[in-house]
Amino acid sequence: MNAPVLQPAELPTAVTGALKALLGPRLSMGLSEREQHGRGESYHLGLPPQAVCHARTTDEVAAIVRLCASHRIPIIPFGAGTSLEGHVGAPYGGVCIDLSGMNRIIAVRPDDLDATIEAGVTRQQLNAFLRDQGLFFPVDPGAECTIGGMAATRASGTNAVRYGTMRENVISVTAVMADGTIIRSASRARKSSTGYDLTRLLVGSEGTLGIITELTIRLYGIPEAVSAATCTFPDVASAVATVVSAIQYGIPVARAEFLDGRTMLAINRYFKVAFPETATLFFEFHGTKAGVEEQAQQMQEIAAEFGGTGFQWAAGQEELNRLWHVRHNVHYAIQAMRPGARVWGTDVCVPISQLTELMRTTHADTQGASFFVTMVGHVGDGNFHVGLIINPADPAEMAEATAINDRLVARAIALDGTASGEHGIGSGKRKFMTLEHGAGIGVMRAVKQALDPLGILNPGKVLPDP
Numbered sequence: 001m002n003a004p005v006l007q008p009a010e011l012p013t014a015v016t017g018a019l020k021a022l023l024g025p026r027l028s029m030g031l032s033e034r035e036q037h038g039r040g041e042s043y044h045l046g047l048p049p050q051a052v053c054h055a056r057t058t059d060e061v062a063a064i065v066r067l068c069a070s071h072r073i074p075i076i077p078f079g080a081g082t083s084l085e086g087h088v089g090a091p092y093g094g095v096c097i098d099l100s101g102m103n104r105i106i107a108v109r110p111d112d113l114d115a116t117i118e119a120g121v122t123r124q125q126l127n128a129f130l131r132d133q134g135l136f137f138p139v140d141p142g143a144e145c146t147i148g149g150m151a152a153t154r155a156s157g158t159n160a161v162r163y164g165t166m167r168e169n170v171i172s173v174t175a176v177m178a179d180g181t182i183i184r185s186a187s188r189a190r191k192s193s194t195g196y197d198l199t200r201l202l203v204g205s206e207g208t209l210g211i212i213t214e215l216t217i218r219l220y221g222i223p224e225a226v227s228a229a230t231c232t233f234p235d236v237a238s239a240v241a242t243v244v245s246a247i248q249y250g251i252p253v254a255r256a257e258f259l260d261g262r263t264m265l266a267i268n269r270y271f272k273v274a275f276p277e278t279a280t281l282f283f284e285f286h287g288t289k290a291g292v293e294e295q296a297q298q299m300q301e302i303a304a305e306f307g308g309t310g311f312q313w314a315a316g317q318e319e320l321n322r323l324w325h326v327r328h329n330v331h332y333a334i335q336a337m338r339p340g341a342r343v344w345g346t347d348v349c350v351p352i353s354q355l356t357e358l359m360r361t362t363h364a365d366t367q368g369a370s371f372f373v374t375m376v377g378h379v380g381d382g383n384f385h386v387g388l389i390i391n392p393a394d395p396a397e398m399a400e401a402t403a404i405n406d407r408l409v410a411r412a413i414a415l416d417g418t419a420s421g422e423h424g425i426g427s428g429k430r431k432f433m434t435l436e437h438g439a440g441i442g443v444m445r446a447v448k449q450a451l452d453p454l455g456i457l458n459p460g461k462v463l464p465d466p
Contacts, residue, residue: 034052172188225291257376340391352380
């Protein structure tokens, strides 16, 4: 595969002139905006592009890509900038294509339980639009993400144990390929036996194989009844074992979120609340009123077997919303524990039978860290996160955090797990790809070479250097 070309300090005049003619004021070359588009929500160093293009249509994206391809200029797609593994940095310079302005809801088809949207639509925007139709889109990473960005990183979230990840909920995409060709990856049929699965190839490719501009996604009926509860445990292993047991018994929990004692401490300080500062589970149940009551009773019985106490129910929709608002903003709560620091948020995923042991050993491994460390997780599907609250300018802290992360990922892969269950690879986890995929990396390189022979689509991400 051809290596990406490191760009000079400024783009060629011919390129900037063509972009100005195409976009007018929607082309930005100001430093502040370029810096904003070169970083996500993590500790990774910001790497600004040389220009930011605010696209409004698929045809505009295609025109920008063709122009960049003709000059071999790197292209970095950008949604909302909420990524955690350095996905949006521009290590070789180039042009950022901001898709957040492509936010039309093109069609909703209640009879087929699907919708077609542009890539810049957010989950919150879509669900507000759908509410009066009794429908919702369940994939919920927590942050105000664009659904195109969620597809590009194969995002997951709190509802994945019941409704699946973006992999299961994207039916087809419209994408601009590296030469500016526009493709549609599949029809709206719920299954097909024709050809290669281009949808699954592009979902999770992190903008390295094509730029997703439109999506057709699955929708679901809003449940008749929704109930949420919290429960506390004496230790990490007991809390996680409760969820593992519930999943193995077949209880259809919609959400099962683990938060360790340090996370609960951070939540109490940040939100001025008074949760017990010990290992805690947040549950949510969906279904009929009778079904939800039965699920909740079964879960309460299992929790008691593992030492769970203090089962507290959310009283009404407002309290339920407040509970999940707290969970979704954990990132900011733990960052506030050390003003001026950054959160190194890492995640792994393992078969659920291995989760209790992995979380127990990880908790023990981080107890002696010189900085604040938290653990949270979507434990119903074997996925959890470690938050390392660090000063990226301190070499000793960076070395310590790197060692913790390396050990975590190595343990997960040794248990037949993965280096990332939902954050993706970006630039931050490329070094683990060969350990996890072995000879499969050669196949991935062949795909990248075939679809992006110039190496201009989000270079420096996903695949390790040869």
